[in-house]
Amino acid sequence: xxxxxxxxxxxxxxxxxxxxxxxxxxxxxxxxxxxxxxxxxxxxxxxxxxxxxxxxxxxxxxxxxxxxxxxxxxxxxxxxxxxxxxxxxxxxxxxxxxxxxxxxxxxxxxxxxxxxxxxxxxxxxxxxxxxxxxxxxxxxxxxxxxxxxxxxxxxxxxxxxxxxxxxxxxxxxxxxxxxxxxxxxxxxxxxxxxxxxxxxxxxxxxxxxxxxxxxxxxxxxxxxxx
Numbered sequence: 001x002x003x004x005x006x007x008x009x010x011x012x013x014x015x016x017x018x019x020x021x022x023x024x025x026x027x028x029x030x031x032x033x034x035x036x037x038x039x040x041x042x043x044x045x046x047x048x049x050x051x052x053x054x055x056x057x058x059x060x061x062x063x064x065x066x067x068x069x070x071x072x073x074x075x076x077x078x079x080x081x082x083x084x085x086x087x088x089x090x091x092x093x094x095x096x097x098x099x100x101x102x103x104x105x106x107x108x109x110x111x112x113x114x115x116x117x118x119x120x121x122x123x124x125x126x127x128x129x130x131x132x133x134x135x136x137x138x139x140x141x142x143x144x145x146x147x148x149x150x151x152x153x154x155x156x157x158x159x160x161x162x163x164x165x166x167x168x169x170x171x172x173x174x175x176x177x178x179x180x181x182x183x184x185x186x187x188x189x190x191x192x193x194x195x196x197x198x199x200x201x202x203x204x205x206x207x208x209x210x211x212x213x214x215x216x217x218x219x220x221x222x223x224x225x226x
Contacts, residue, residue, distance in 0.1 A: 042159040044084075044136035044192040047166050054132035061172050062122040062137060063165045063183055066158055072145045073114040079141040080107045083124045084134055090121040090177040102136070114146050120158070121177035136192050164189045 047060050068074050081089055084102035088095060091110050099106045112118055126135035139160040147153050165186035167173055175181055 041157075041161075042138050042140040043161055044138050045160045045162075045164055045189040046136050046192055048168075048187065048190050050135065050190060050192060051132070055126055055135040056132060057126045057129055058170055059123060059125040059172065060170065061167055061176055062124060062189065063176060063181075063186065064120045064139075064158065064160075064163065065117060065179075065183070066120075066143060066156065067117045068115075068145060068156075072148075072154065073116055074112050074118050074143055075114060075146045076112055076144045077110045077118060077141050078107065078144075079110065079120070079139065080105050081122070081137070081139045082106070083122075083137045085127040086125040087137060088123045090119075090123075092117075092119055093178045105138075115179075117179055118143065119177065119179050119181070123172065162188050162191055 045062070046055050049055050066074075077091065079089065079091070079096070081087060081099065082102055082105040083099060086098070086100045088098045089108065090096060092112065092115060096108050096110060097106065120139070120141065122137055122139070124135075124137045126133055137160060139158075141158045142155060143158060144153065144155040165183055166189050167176075168185070168187045173181075176183070
């Protein structure tokens with residue numbers, strides 16, 4: 001599995017005063033270079049420990065599994081992610097990369113070969129030692145299927161929302177980043193403040209039809225992405 005990274009930083013510096021909620025730290029892009037809709041469907045998520053956008057310090061595990069439709073295999077994914085305060089992203093057990101800024105989003109290009117399923121696992125840390133502090137993860141990914149007969153390419157879009165899971169406590173279960181891990185005892189995360197665009201989102205676009213749920217499948221005609 002090969003991985004490429006790009007960093008995107010927002011132009012407005014992070015304020016030095018008391019840290020606001022994660023959503024207010026990610027600013028909406030002021031200009032777009034394409035008619036495609038930017039990454040506006042992702043929401044900040046955290047554990048259900050969070051109250052009013054604040055959470056206790058510590059490291060937490062998050063998980064989202066996507067299974068390709070029958071007859072399809074996953075060739076690659078492009079993921080964009082930021083966290084307050086730190087994250088490490090895994091895809092199908094392999095470490096993809098890490099980041100440590102809620103005002104800088106990173107984009108990762110991931111070669112998945114021909115996988116029937118992709119497991120996105122995130123280990124995120126709220127590093128500040130105050131009893132309660134803002135914490136969150138925001139994520140979106142474009143998933144590309146292996147080309148079918150007629151050179152037709154389909155795919156799906158995945159975002160951070162309540163379809164993501166966490167173990168319900170501060171544990172980091174062994175092997176949770178592996179495909180096939182049994183997450184049936186895990187619980188849904190909570191969304192903090194609703195969808196919020198990422199910094200640099202104008203550089204990675206959703207299709208003309210924006211996703212209306214946890215993911216949006218892409219259909220295609222021969223040789224044409226829709």
